[in-house]
Amino acid sequence: MLIISRVVSLGGIVAPRCTSLCVSHFSACHCLTSPKRRSPYSSVDSERYSSLLKSVMSARVSSQTPESLQAEDEHIYGPVVKAQAPSSAPRRREPRTLHPFLRSEETEETEESGPPVRISLNRGQGRSLVPSVTRILQQTLSPEQIFYLERWKRRMVAELGEEGFKEYSQNLFRQGKLFHSALEEILTAGDTKRNKSASETPEHPPEVRGYMESVSHVLEDISAVRAIESTVQHDTLNYLGIADCVARYRGVLCVIDWKTSEKPKPFLGNTYDNPIQVAAYAGALNNDDNYKYQVENGLIVVAYKDGSPAHAHQLNSELMLEYWNTWLIRLEEFTDPR
C-alpha cells in the first residue's frame, strides 16, 4: 500500500513529462529520430505487481508513511524541487519569424587543401553584447530539463558531497577540454598524421587516450578540414559561438561537434540540445562573411573514455533545417522572454 502511494506520487512528477513531452520542444529535438515512447505504465506486468504487493504487505514497512518517505527523500537528496506545472504552455512548433538557414546568394567554392581556418573570439570588437549559443541554450532550457538536471545534481551531491561533486564536475570539464585540444592538434596536423592510429600518438595525456581510440574510426572518415575552433557570428540574428570543426565526413561537408560522455549515447535523442547547437553554428557560419562557403550538414561525435567506438550522429540537411527552426524558437525565447 505504502509502496503504491510512493509509485503514484512519483508518477505525479513523471507523468506530465510523458504526456507533455511530445507537444513540447522535446518533440522537436528528441523525437525526430527515435520511436514514439509508450507510457511507462502501459506494459505493466500486473502479475508481477500482484506478487510485489504481497511481498510488500508482508514486509516490515508498516512504520513508513508517505510523509516519512518524503522526509526520507528530503533527508537524502534535499528538498524536492518540483517541475513546473504541466499546465505551462507547450513550446511553439514554429518560430515567429523564419530566417533562412542558408544564404540566398551564390557563394564561391574555396580551396580545400590549405590549412584549416581558426578565427579566434575577440570580444573587444563590438561583440561584448552578442550572446553565445551556449548561453542561449542554457537560459532557455525547458522546465523538464531543469527538473531532471537539478534532480541529477541533488543525487550526485548526496553521493559525493558538495566538494566531491565540484571536483567531479571539474574533472568532466577538464577531460572534455583535453579531448578537444588533442583533436585540434591532430586535425590541424593534416591527413598524414591523422591517418595513423590515434591511440599511437604518445603526446596525448593519458586521460584522453581512451577518447582518442574511441574516435579513431571516425577520424578515418574525416577529410578536408576547413575550420577548427572557429568563431561564427550571425549579425542579423545577433548571436555567436565557436564551432569545433568544419570538415568533410565521408565526403559531406559538416559542422562537427565533439563530445565526451560517461554514458553511451547511441541515438541522436540521447544528445539532448546538441543538435540544436550544431544547427545554430551552421546557420551562423552560413551567414558569416568570414566563410565563403556554406554548410548544410552536421555531425555529433560522442566519444567514450574506455575506448569503445564513438557514436557518430549525422544530421542531414533536412534534419538541420528542423533543428534550425528549433534554434530560432529558443533564440526568440531568449530575446523576448514571456
Next chain:
DNA sequence: GGATCCTTCTTCTTCTTC
C-alpha cells in the same frame, strides 16, 4: 595583469530475473 567570455558536461522510470 586582471576580468570576462566561450566552451568543456550533467537529464530521459526503475526494478528483478536469467
